[in-house]
Amino acid sequence: MEFCEGKIFLPCAVKSVTFTSIVRAAGCCWAALGLFATTGTIPAVEKGVESPGGSAPNRPNILLVVSEDNGPELGCYGEPFVQTPVLDALASKGVLFQRAYVPQAGCSQSRAALLTGLYPHQNGQIGLATWKFRLYRKDTPNVVRSLKQAGYRTGIIGKLHVNPALAFPFDFKEIESANFSRNKLRKYAREADKFINASERPFFLSVNYPDAHRPFLKTAGGLPGKPLTGADVKPLAYFGLDTPQLRQDTADYYNCLSRLDSQIGELLTVLQKSGKLENTLIVYIGDHGADMLRGKRTSYEGGIRIPFIMSWADRWGGGARRPEMVSTLDLMPTFLEAAGVPPVEGLPGRSLIPLLDGKKKDWRRYLFTEFHLHSAHNYYPQRTVCDERFKLIRNLMPGKVNPGYAFTNKRFFEGVDKIIAAAEKPVRGAYRRMQAPPAFELYDLKNDPYEFQNLASDPTHATTLARLQGQLQKWRCATEDPLLDQDNVARLKSEIEACMKDGSPSKARLTLTYPDYFLRVRN
Numbered sequence: 001m002e003f004c005e006g007k008i009f010l011p012c013a014v015k016s017v018t019f020t021s022i023v024r025a026a027g028c029c030w031a032a033l034g035l036f037a038t039t040g041t042i043p044a045v046e047k048g049v050e051s052p053g054g055s056a057p058n059r060p061n062i063l064l065v066v067s068e069d070n071g072p073e074l075g076c077y078g079e080p081f082v083q084t085p086v087l088d089a090l091a092s093k094g095v096l097f098q099r100a101y102v103p104q105a106g107c108s109q110s111r112a113a114l115l116t117g118l119y120p121h122q123n124g125q126i127g128l129a130t131w132k133f134r135l136y137r138k139d140t141p142n143v144v145r146s147l148k149q150a151g152y153r154t155g156i157i158g159k160l161h162v163n164p165a166l167a168f169p170f171d172f173k174e175i176e177s178a179n180f181s182r183n184k185l186r187k188y189a190r191e192a193d194k195f196i197n198a199s200e201r202p203f204f205l206s207v208n209y210p211d212a213h214r215p216f217l218k219t220a221g222g223l224p225g226k227p228l229t230g231a232d233v234k235p236l237a238y239f240g241l242d243t244p245q246l247r248q249d250t251a252d253y254y255n256c257l258s259r260l261d262s263q264i265g266e267l268l269t270v271l272q273k274s275g276k277l278e279n280t281l282i283v284y285i286g287d288h289g290a291d292m293l294r295g296k297r298t299s300y301e302g303g304i305r306i307p308f309i310m311s312w313a314d315r316w317g318g319g320a321r322r323p324e325m326v327s328t329l330d331l332m333p334t335f336l337e338a339a340g341v342p343p344v345e346g347l348p349g350r351s352l353i354p355l356l357d358g359k360k361k362d363w364r365r366y367l368f369t370e371f372h373l374h375s376a377h378n379y380y381p382q383r384t385v386c387d388e389r390f391k392l393i394r395n396l397m398p399g400k401v402n403p404g405y406a407f408t409n410k411r412f413f414e415g416v417d418k419i420i421a422a423a424e425k426p427v428r429g430a431y432r433r434m435q436a437p438p439a440f441e442l443y444d445l446k447n448d449p450y451e452f453q454n455l456a457s458d459p460t461h462a463t464t465l466a467r468l469q470g471q472l473q474k475w476r477c478a479t480e481d482p483l484l485d486q487d488n489v490a491r492l493k494s495e496i497e498a499c500m501k502d503g504s505p506s507k508a509r510l511t512l513t514y515p516d517y518f519l520r521v522r523n
């Protein structure tokens with residue numbers, strides 16, 4: 001049990017104004033009512049919302065483009081070998097955020113967070129939907145419901161990947177599979193054409209592309225026309241390693257990004273031809289970093305850092321590059337403000353509109369992320385805080401082996417351990433630390449952007465360490481982190497271990513009751 005400002009942390013007993021307490025207040029009763037009780041509402045989302053068909057003037061359309069498993073490895077972010085002319089042009093007309101993050105480097109976790117505006121530990125989607133992880137409550141406020149209630153048409157093309165899907169009442173749904181085989185790539189733009197041109201009412205459309213998820217397909221649907229080979233590139237810098245295979249992996253990852261770029265080009269052409277481009281707020285993000293060494297499923301920059309580009313006709317832009325730390329948790333407040341919809345109270349994110357309009361001079365000094373698990377293969381909870389220069393990772397099971405290390409390395413990088421063993425000492429140390437993390441990892445992102453040197457034991461950084469530890473604890477208390485209770489850390493571990501069969505997790509055997517005890521009253 002940890003302490004929050006002099007009091008023992010007690011889930012549900014803490015009566016603050018945070019959104020989580022709204023969820024919990026219902027959740028405490030909901031424990032008696034059963035999971036996902038359909039009775040009752042969460043008042044925050046109802047207040048002040050227009051009736052369907054509401055007619056606030058000049059409400060923009062909102063187009064949210066989400067790519068799969070890629071960090072900011074694009075031309076406009078300075079990546080030298082990849083070809084991404086469409087996204088580079090979008091950035092040159094709009095705004096590019098240089099330091100953008102997701103709250104957790106996993107697909108369902110990231111997507112649920114951006115749609116609800118809540119951290120995974122607040123909304124319950126802490127692992128993959130395909131492994132039974134889910135929102136605590138199906139009536140959790142979300143951007144789809146809010147915009148729909150305000151009269152927006154709502155559409156999604158590509159996968160949602162959040163449980164339960166019915167929590168997100170999209171009017172239009174197409175290509176609901178993940179489509180990792182990259183079938184019918186032209187269908188994305190065709191379906192968007194149908195939806196965008198179906199009505200003059202404003203729309204919210206989320207288009208979710210399969211690239212650059214594994215497998216890294218060199219070509220699909222004839223794209224890219226001239227694929228790169230390993231001889232054309234250098235490995236991603238955060239590997240700290242260089243082999244022909246890693247160069248080939250990097251080349252094929254870039255080929256995925258080029259294909260993605262072409263598809264986004266087709267989508268933007270559809271929007272332009274509809275005549276609605278000028279009144280559409282466009283946001284492009286990745287759902288988390290690449291499925292590479294020290295990438296996806298980690299709290300390193302390769303996992304949590306994403307590309308983030310915004311464009312809204314000529315309202316901002318001219319290729320502005322913003323240094324502020326932003327999160328995909330900022331999207332829901334941004335979209336609601338753009339649509340003239342009152343904000344949902346208690347959300348941790350902030351609208352980007354006042355910032356970009358030049359009306360907001362102060363911005364967050366600290367940004368927070370987390371990790372729980374992906375599937376049942378890799379439970380290793382972490383909490384992270386970044387400031388302008390430093391980053392602190394707190395590992396909540398220090399001394400235990402992180403199963404995520406072997407999961408990634410054996411699955412996709414067979415034999416890489418020998419390469420790591422022959423690498424320079426800081427690189428070897430980084431991989432060893434990933435495998436068996438200490439309680440704290442402190443990195444100087446200014447001088448060590450790829451996180452090879454842990455400064456947590458360096459006395460010259462003791463003040464920074466203490467400051468970030470304090471900020472992290474303050475945030476965990478403010479957001480009512482259920483893993484402040486070490487019993488919850490251990491109980492979820494037990495549930496995960498109980499599904500093991502013949503040395504591997506079995507989805508069929510997995511029973512998850514964390515939505516109950518993460519919110520349970522303790523007294």
Ligand SMILES: [Ca+2]
Nearest residue numbers: 068069107287
């Ligand atoms: Ca993903």
